[in-house]
Amino acid sequence: xxxxxxxxxxxxxxxxxxxxxxxxxxxxxxxxxxxxxxxxxxxxxxxxxxxxxxxxxxxxxxxxxxxxxxxxxxxxxxxxxxxxxxxxxxxxxxxxxxxxxxxxxxxxxxxxxxxxxxxxxxxxxxxxxxxxxxxxxxxxxxxxxxxxxxxxxxxxxxxxxxxxxxxxxxxxxxxxxxxxxxxxxxxxxxxxxxxxxxxxxxxxxxxxxxxxxxxxxxxxxxxxxxxxxxxxxxxxxxxxxxxxxxxxxxxxxxxxxxxxxxxxxxxxxxxxxxxxxxxxxxxxxxxxxxxxxxxxxxxxxxxxxxxxxxxxxxxxxxxxxxxxxxxxxxxxxxxxxxxxxxxxxxxxxxxxxxxxxxxxxxxxxxxxxxxxxxxxxxxxxxxxxxxxxxxxxxxxxxxxxxxxxxxxxxxxxxxxxxxxxxxxxxxxxxxxxxxxxxxx
Amino acid sequence: xxxxxxxxxxxxxxxxxxxxxxxxxxxxxxxxxxxxxxxxxxxxxxxxxxxxxxxxxxxxxxxxxxxxxxxxxxxxxxxxxxxxxxxxxxxxxxxxxxxxxxxxxxxxxxxxxxxxxxxxxxxxxxxxxxxxxxxxxxxxxxxxxxxxxxxxxxxxxxxxxxxxxxxxxxxxxxxxxxxxxxxxxxxxxxxxxxxxxxxxxxxxxxxxxxxxxxxxxxxxxxxxxxxxxxxxxxxxxxxxxxxxxxxxxxxxxxxxxxxxxxxxxxxxxxxxxxxxxxxxxxx
Numbered sequence: 001x002x003x004x005x006x007x008x009x010x011x012x013x014x015x016x017x018x019x020x021x022x023x024x025x026x027x028x029x030x031x032x033x034x035x036x037x038x039x040x041x042x043x044x045x046x047x048x049x050x051x052x053x054x055x056x057x058x059x060x061x062x063x064x065x066x067x068x069x070x071x072x073x074x075x076x077x078x079x080x081x082x083x084x085x086x087x088x089x090x091x092x093x094x095x096x097x098x099x100x101x102x103x104x105x106x107x108x109x110x111x112x113x114x115x116x117x118x119x120x121x122x123x124x125x126x127x128x129x130x131x132x133x134x135x136x137x138x139x140x141x142x143x144x145x146x147x148x149x150x151x152x153x154x155x156x157x158x159x160x161x162x163x164x165x166x167x168x169x170x171x172x173x174x175x176x177x178x179x180x181x182x183x184x185x186x187x188x189x190x191x192x193x194x195x196x197x198x199x200x201x202x203x204x205x206x207x208x209x210x211x212x213x214x215x216x217x218x219x220x221x222x223x224x225x226x227x228x229x230x231x232x233x234x235x236x237x238x239x240x241x242x243x244x245x246x247x248x249x250x251x252x253x254x255x256x257x258x259x260x261x262x263x264x265x266x267x268x269x270x271x272x273x274x275x276x277x278x279x280x281x282x283x284x285x286x287x288x289x290x291x292x293x294x295x296x297x298x299x300x301x302x303x304x305x306x307x308x309x310x311x312x313x314x315x316x317x318x319x320x321x322x323x324x325x326x327x328x329x330x331x332x333x334x335x336x337x338x339x340x341x342x343x344x345x346x347x348x349x350x351x352x353x354x355x356x357x358x359x360x361x362x363x364x365x366x367x368x369x370x371x372x373x374x375x376x377x378x379x380x381x382x383x384x385x386x387x388x389x390x391x392x393x394x395x396x397x398x399x400x401x402x403x404x405x406x407x408x409x410x411x412x413x414x415x416x417x418x419x420x421x422x423x424x425x426x427x428x429x430x431x432x433x434x435x436x437x438x439x440x
Numbered sequence: 441x442x443x444x445x446x447x448x449x450x451x452x453x454x455x456x457x458x459x460x461x462x463x464x465x466x467x468x469x470x471x472x473x474x475x476x477x478x479x480x481x482x483x484x485x486x487x488x489x490x491x492x493x494x495x496x497x498x499x500x501x502x503x504x505x506x507x508x509x510x511x512x513x514x515x516x517x518x519x520x521x522x523x524x525x526x527x528x529x530x531x532x533x534x535x536x537x538x539x540x541x542x543x544x545x546x547x548x549x550x551x552x553x554x555x556x557x558x559x560x561x562x563x564x565x566x567x568x569x570x571x572x573x574x575x576x577x578x579x580x581x582x583x584x585x586x587x588x589x590x591x592x593x594x595x596x597x598x599x600x601x602x603x604x605x606x607x608x609x610x611x612x613x614x615x616x617x618x619x620x621x622x623x624x625x626x627x628x629x630x631x632x633x634x635x636x637x638x639x640x641x642x643x644x645x646x647x648x649x650x651x652x653x654x655x656x657x658x659x660x661x662x663x664x665x666x667x668x669x670x671x672x673x674x675x676x677x678x679x680x681x682x683x684x685x686x687x688x689x690x691x692x693x694x695x696x697x698x699x700x701x702x703x704x705x706x707x708x709x710x711x712x713x714x715x716x717x718x719x720x721x722x723x
Binding site (some may be wrong): 034064283 | 490493512572671675678679683684
């Protein structure tokens with residue numbers, strides 16, 4: 001009852017608070033995820049609003065999958081709820097082709113479009129026109145603990161191979177209490193274990209589909225790659241590896257529980273941060289290991305900002321996305337949050353900046369990895385798709401997740417590798433037949 | 441957690457084994473049900489690395505996550521939306537449900553039972569099945585991301601349960617009292633306001649509370665139909681999950697803050713709730 005008495009007061013307070021917001025300004029709604037770089041972007045709202053007094057920003061932060069579902073519903077029905085969306089390299093070409101995204105063909109001159117890294121820009125373009133602007137980009141690489149390697153007398157070559165990695169994992173596994181020789185993604189999902197597994201298959205000489213879109217999941221190369229992965233991770237991995245995704249491995253590695261870890265380059269900034277990581281002082285890095293071929297051995301991903309075709313404030317939205325992906329923004333983050341926190345992998349100028357290269361010793365490395373990753377040529381034999389760690393077709397989300405589950409089952413020992421791959425092959429064939437890529 | 445209070449101290453010495461076993465069982469089940477909430481509260485006081493480490497009850501508590509959660513986004517705005525939407529939809533639902541439950545309880549026809557069942561059947565449809573049509577209607581009438589929109593949806597969502605519960609309470613009321621009122625010349629409205637409502641108040645209160653709780657916890661529609669202005673606490677919680685970076689402690693802190701108001705309300709009204717929910721149970 002006491003609550004009932006207070007209710008009118010609270011409602012009044014709410015009304016006043018809301019009235020304060022109602023000004024004749026363009027208000028744009030930005031949908032994004034809760035990654036560290038996006039949290040920084042949100043915290044710099046004031047800086048943008050000061051520079052653009054006629055625009056105010058409204059943030060919608062959601063879990064990645066909820067956000068994706070929410071954005072697709074809104075675009076497909078023309079709801080116009082969002083003016084800026086955060087999407088990845090996988091969605092941009094697919095959504096652009098359906099006419100869901102505003103082509104960004106009239107960017108202001110001072111945006112300096114040529115400064116964007118070519119591979120990242122290509123990934124966000126359809127027929128040569130950008131449909132989203134890169135906020136940050138990543139590839140994958142290997143992290144390792146230099147103290148353990150020194151103790152064991154191992155020297156890291158310029159380009160490690162997977163056979164070497166297996167030997168080192170065997171040597172180092174258990175040499176400290178609770179130390180795993182290697183940590184890798186095991187949690188099923190097209191963006192989780194399959195991102196890593198796809199690069200492993202690529203470098204073992206496999207591919208998702210042949211040139212006629214026939215799946216090749218039970219080929220020898222896939223079998224070699226997955227057998228190697230299951231053997232490596234079940235013998236020298238951490239306990240319960242099949243439930244570890246990026247976040248779990250990041251926590252394990254930063255607590256010093258893994259000797260090696262192959263994952264996103266965007267983890268480097270966090271691992272070098274002494275407040276967040278116990279291994280900041282003993283962190284080494286190397287290119288992602290290779291096996292048969294260097295092609296497709298490391299991935300390419302970028303989080304980008306796009307304007308949905310249904311937005312009613314396209315001009316203001318463009319003003320925001322050009323600001324948030326500009327050189328000026330990167331400098332602003334460097335100055336306010338420290339240079340290791342700047343969104344990496346998007347612009348040449350970031351890597352020409354000495355303040356950044358000094359603060360982030362991994363910078364040149366990441367730049368090379370991103371530049372070398374070629375989504376149009378990611379496997380030993382030619383393939384018909386775009387994407388290193390994914391296949392750029394709408395069906396891939398479901399295919400990737402389903403195959404991810406069968407591989408996780410092989411990792412836990414519920415099925416054999418052959419059986420898992422046969423199941424994956426059959427399921428993928430069915431999906432591809434139903435979608436009309438191949439004949440029944 | 442409320443069921444074991446009746447045993448008076450005098451009985452304890454001669455407590456039969458059966459009752460002891462039942463009490464233990466009751467407590468164990470209650471603890472199992474409560475454990476996830478307890479764990480969430482504890483995790484909110486851990487550091488991010490401790491939250492993801494091997495589960496442990498022993499840790500040095502910190503307010504780090506609460507500070508981070510506070511610093512980032514306006515809890516108050518989300519909480520106000522939750523309060524407005526949950527109470528608004530409950531009021532509206534009661535307003536519609538009381539007359540309809542009255543009609544069904546006191547003036548039943550051949551089809552009353554069928555109507556009641558049909559109403560309940562709408563609860564069996566998975567909400568995602570009607571997402572697109574509702575989204576389109578909301579878009580066309582401008583209800584997307586408004587509190588009014590969510591109030592309407594939650595009212596419709598809870599109406600079948602509210603009508604059912606009220607119908608049960610009303611039916612249990614002796615008809616003679618209403619008849620006596622009518623003999624004294626009371627109109628239908630007077631009958632409802634001065635006899636029916638006061639006599640079934642515990643039932644109405646517990647129905648209202650249940651509806652508030654259901655609306656407070658609802659996550660599907662609130663995530664899909666709001667973006668920023670009308671987003672309630674469920675959307676607030678969802679914003680703390682992250683594909684890249686540790687978030688469990690912050691997510692737990694945000695969740696604890698989101699459930700705190702409703703938990704306190706539930707605690708304060710525990711007696712009425714239990715009484716209301718068991719009102720017509722023993723017949």
